[in-house]
Amino acid sequence: MDTEAIIIHYFTTIAETSIIRMRSLIVICLLALVGITLSNPIETYTDRFDNIDLDEILDNKRLLIPYIKCMLDQGKCSPDGKEIKKNVVEALEHDCHKCTPTQKKGTKKIIRHLINKENNYWIELSHKYDPDRHFVGRYENELTEH
Structure with missing residues (x-):
């Protein structure tokens, strides 16, 4: 070589x-x-309540108002109400980062309903969970129906 x-x-x-x-x-x-x-x-919130029929609750004030009263500390909380209440601030502040896809869709549906059809309750809930309006404005801009 x-x-x-x-x-x-x-x-x-x-x-x-x-x-x-x-x-x-x-x-x-x-x-x-x-x-x-x-x-x-990535840690997610429990999916135990992901199969709840949100439309049935949102369309029936008799079912909806107890959830709202729970969130406002004005009434008893069901197990799913307690779970929502425990995580609501973190979920809203962080765009539902730990939510399952079903929970993300449901959260927007609930907020849209409250803003557009139960606005007085939306205002009360906003004052309780975001008194300085750090994140509720973002949801109002996105979900308000014109």
Whole structure:
């Protein structure tokens, strides 16, 4: 073998070794990322009440008013009312980050209904849960029907 062939062989071997090491490093990084992601899934609120028929509640004041009274500390709370009340401020402040997709859709439906059809209650709830109006304006802008 001549000198040129030896040099080419040497650098080819180094390049192949570097590629193998780089691929190994990429695989290790991907596995670490998957492990971290699986060990720290995004926490969500309980989905225990995701199957509640919101339309039935929103269309029936006899069903709706007890939930509102619960939220305003003016009445007893059902188990689902307690769960909502426990998480309402965090959920609204952070755009329902921990909500399931069903809860995100339901939250907007409820807020839209309160703003447009039960505005006095919306105002009371807004004063209670966001007296400085840090986040309710965002919902009012998005969900008010014109």
